[in-house]
Amino acid sequence: MVFSSLTFLFAYLPIVLLIYFLVPIKYRNIWLLLASLFFYGWGEPIYVLMMMFSIVVNWIFGNYINKYRTDNRKKAKFFLILCIIFNLSLLGFFKYYDFFATNLNNLGLNIIKPLNISLPIGISFYTFQALSYPIDIYRFDTDVQKSVINFGAYVTMFPQLIAGPIVRYRDIAKQLNERLLSLEGFASGVYRFVIGLSKKVLIANNCGQIFDFVTNLSSTQTSLITAWLGIIGYTFQIYFDFSGYSDMAIGLGKMLGFDFLENFNYPYIAKSITDFWRRWHMSLSYWFRDYVYIPLGGNRNGLAKQIINIMVVWLLTGFWHGAAWNFVLWGIFYGIILIIEKLFLLKYLKKTPSIISHIYTMFIVIIAWVLFAFTDLNEGLHYLGMMFGIGTASLANDISLFIIRNYIILLIVALIAATPIAKTRFNPFNNETFKKLAPIFVLILLVICTAFIVDASYNPFLYFRF
Amino acid sequence: MEKKKYSITSLLTTIIFLVFIFSFFLINIFTKKIDFSENENRYLAKAPATTMKNIFFGEFDTEFETYFSDHFCFRDKWIEIKSNVLKWSGAIENNGVYFAKDNHLINQFINYDENIALNNIQYINEFAKDNNIEIHLLLVPGAAYGNKDYLPFGATNIDEKVLIQKIYSLSENINCIDISDSLCDGDNYYMTDHHWNHLGAYKGYEALVNNVLNKEANIFDYEKVSSSFYGTMYSRSGSFNNMPDSIYKMISDKDISYEINVDGEIYNSLFFENRLKEKDKYTYYLDGNHTEVNIKSNIDNGKKAIIIKDSYAHILLPYLASEYSEMDIFDLRYFHNAISPYIQDNTDIYIIYGIETFVSDSSLVGLW
Known part of the structure; x- marks a missing residue:
């Protein structure tokens, strides 16, 4: 179930909220756990069992690590390593087994067969989330969670279960046991949720249409400008999709009384790739920083070691995004750029006019999205070629004009929404009188979003041919 | 708290x-x-x-x-x-x-499957060769071409005239009829449906009669039978406050009677009044899609026709029927037997398709 579905908005959410606020406070975490398990099991009921197993195992490991962490570091470390192995094996098996099997087969080594198992939704997110718990305990960053229910509610919490933000246990430990519910908090959650929903349904989905439209064109119909319009559509789609989802998660969290960390900070206004990755999917960057980069030694053991550490982190980051070579390549690409920036480029970027550093950053980001968008490397390279006039019929054509004409307002809205202009005085909603109109604004967006979601199921194509 | x-x-x-x-x-x-x-x-x-x-x-x-x-x-x-x-x-x-302008809702035609287009014309070539017959092929451009003047600024479509000519150029010994230009002149399409209307279809009929039968087209009068037709483009566009189209009955100045056999049921009219109560009123003509339709008339010229078609032909056939004593009409999407046994001497064989179907529907393989 995704947030931007009618089932979630008009069946699941009303029921969950109603019961959440009706039951006594001490039962809220149980209800949250049950509701989240249902949410998770909706698509793949069988995997709920695996999820419960994972929760119990992590919780027990947590207890053991806690028991030994002061007096017997060695033993605590032993349990920690076991726990990490357990989590990574689950992730490795479900997400990467088939990838390795297929690649070994391609090399002629028919040792293992691909199993074609379906990937449990959100496994990349909740594995990382669960992992933060034993590590934080081991490092004395947090206390043990006495209740397996509270711990289960943390791991499964439906707002961030399938697409993040990746909430570290320590950030939320207090709120799990005690949290403040207020009308003010609920309303700001609603506002945030509706903004996120609109980003996803109105901007991301429609920008995605541009990319789909362009990738479906025949080679005689493409042009350089069309290829750029397509990837710009994708660039907006992926940002508004993901950040919209994070907004919805944060909003739902607020409605339930939780405060999650921010996950995006206007990444497309970054002035360098280093800056970009401090703004994009921040919870993942923090995770890799805290649990991989720093434990590896970070920047403390000399430049050579630091470069290796950066490459390791980025190889893993790429691979985390998907079990396919294009994601690995995408990660390596970013790793290399980040190292170049670290070595010398960042110094120059600071001196250049900001317009140039913006263009440089967006250029790299867009090129990287091409690698990201096509799981088939050849298609990706072909697309990249078209962006530079290789394999296209012309510079611009009537298709380019159509895209601009049809989507111009959408692209302008997307461009504005990708920048923090909304936080400045140019946004009328920051003015106290206009702020009072927020409820109307929420209503209008809800109506329009619902219309777009209903329309997605509208399927009058069947008899068109007849 | x-x-x-x-x-x-x-x-x-x-x-x-x-x-x-x-x-x-x-x-x-x-x-x-x-x-x-x-x-x-x-x-x-x-x-x-x-x-x-x-x-x-x-x-x-x-x-x-x-x-x-x-x-x-x-x-x-x-x-x-x-x-x-x-x-x-x-x-x-x-x-x-x-x-589009003036209440027109026009299908966007951007993609088609080149292989299907090439295969389909090959199937027709083979069919003509194997049976040693002459085939009259009429591919009708859609509103995206014929009504291109109504399109809003920025709209783009595949040039259907060019596409039709390209397909025609691949034909071998087929009599190909191109009416692309004449359909650009006047209102030949429904505003809210993807089909051509009675006026467009008359131009198609006229071209066939002139070209195949070497005679002048018969004259028809029109009677409006419905003024509330909301077609497929209306449904797909979600433009639900659009004006409706009207449906017209064609009345020949000759007094011709018909016996029409639609999948085994016999009727006396080429027009189906009760279809006007439904949403898709285009099915008023020949009762919409059917596997096999046979039309016998009291015209005593002994001429027969075989029509292989998609729904674009439905509104044209009431005109063309006025030229033949018998017609066999097949829809290859549903008809899966051989057509050859139906071919006799003195039979004209027509293939009539909307171009947008022709390049996306692979059922012409049934000819082969």
């Missing part, structure tokens, strides 16, 4: 949100479910089976979500709102339909 102060804005935001999600939640439960969507011309999803097997190992989740959205309350209103929001935001198209 300490009670905090709150603002009216927060209270209103919360109330609006909760009322919104709860009211549609409740309305959905209590609205009567309909089985069939007129606009989509399809049966809506049925409630999924609530067996343990389906829930745990089946497709219960997707089935439920489809069911839930198929039966979402005020469905058509939502579709219309979406269409309007796009219009207000300056878009010129929704679901692949252009919002």
Whole structure:
């Protein structure tokens, strides 16, 4: 179930909220756990069992690590390593087994067969989330969670279960046991949720249409400008999709009384790739920083070691995004750029006019999205070629004009929404009188979003041919 | 828990949100479910089976979500709102339909399968060669070409005239008839449907008669039989406040009587009055899609015709029927037997397709 579905908005959410606020406070975490398990099991009921197993195992490991962490570091470390192995094996098996099997087969080594198992939704997110718990305990960053229910509610919490933000246990430990519910908090959650929903349904989905439209064109119909319009559509789609989802998660969290960390900070206004990755999917960057980069030694053991550490982190980051070579390549690409920036480029970027550093950053980001968008490397390279006039019929054509004409307002809205202009005085909603109109604004967006979601199921194509 | 102060804005935001999600939640439960969507011309999803097997190992989740959205309350209103929001935001198209001038809704024609197009003309070539017959091929451009003057600025489509000529150039010993230019002149298409109308079809008929039969076309009068036809483009575009089209009956100045056999049922008219009560009123002509239709007339010239066609032919055939004592009409999407046994001496063989179907439908393989 995704947030931007009618089932979630008009069946699941009303029921969950109603019961959440009706039951006594001490039962809220149980209800949250049950509701989240249902949410998770909706698509793949069988995997709920695996999820419960994972929760119990992590919780027990947590207890053991806690028991030994002061007096017997060695033993605590032993349990920690076991726990990490357990989590990574689950992730490795479900997400990467088939990838390795297929690649070994391609090399002629028919040792293992691909199993074609379906990937449990959100496994990349909740594995990382669960992992933060034993590590934080081991490092004395947090206390043990006495209740397996509270711990289960943390791991499964439906707002961030399938697409993040990746909430570290320590950030939320207090709120799990005690949290403040207020009308003010609920309303700001609603506002945030509706903004996120609109980003996803109105901007991301429609920008995605541009990319789909362009990738479906025949080679005689493409042009350089069309290829750029397509990837710009994708660039907006992926940002508004993901950040919209994070907004919805944060909003739902607020409605339930939780405060999650921010996950995006206007990444497309970054002035360098280093800056970009401090703004994009921040919870993942923090995770890799805290649990991989720093434990590896970070920047403390000399430049050579630091470069290796950066490459390791980025190889893993790429691979985390998907079990396919294009994601690995995408990660390596970013790793290399980040190292170049670290070595010398960042110094120059600071001196250049900001317009140039913006263009440089967006250029790299867009090129990287091409690698990201096509799981088939050849298609990706072909697309990249078209962006530079290789394999296209012309510079611009009537298709380019159509895209601009049809989507111009959408692209302008997307461009504005990708920048923090909304936080400045140019946004009328920051003015106290206009702020009072927020409820109307929420209503209008809800109506329009619902219309777009209903329309997605509208399927009058069947008899068109007849 | 300490009670905090709150603002009216927060209270209103919360109330609006909760009322919104709860009211549609409740309305959905209590609205009567309909089985069939007129606009989509399809049966809506049925409630999924609530067996343990389906829930745990089946497709219960997707089935439920489809069911839930198929039966979402005020469905058509939502579709219309979406269409309007796009219009207000300056878009010129929704679901692949252009919002064109003067209430015209025109299908966007951007993609086609080149292989299907090439294969189809090859099948026709082979068919002609194997049976040693002459075939008259009429490919009709859609409104995207014929009504291109109505298109909004920025609209683009594949040039259907060029496409038709390209296909014709690949034909071998086929009599190819091109009416692309004449269809650009006047109102030859419905505003809200993807078919040509009675005026466009008359031009097609005229071209066939001049070219194949070497004679002048018969004269027809028109009688308006419906003024509330909302076609496929209307449904797809969600432009539900668009003006409707009218349906006209063609009346020959000659007194001809027909006996029409539609999949085994016999009727006396080429027009089907009760179809005018339905949504898709284009089926008024020849009762819409059927596997095999036979038309016998009291015209005593002994001439026969075989028509292989898609729905574009339905509105043309009432004209063409005035030239033949017998016609056999086949729709290869449903007819899967050999056509050769139907071919006799003194039989004209026509293949009549809308170009947009011709390049996307692979059922012409049935000729082969």
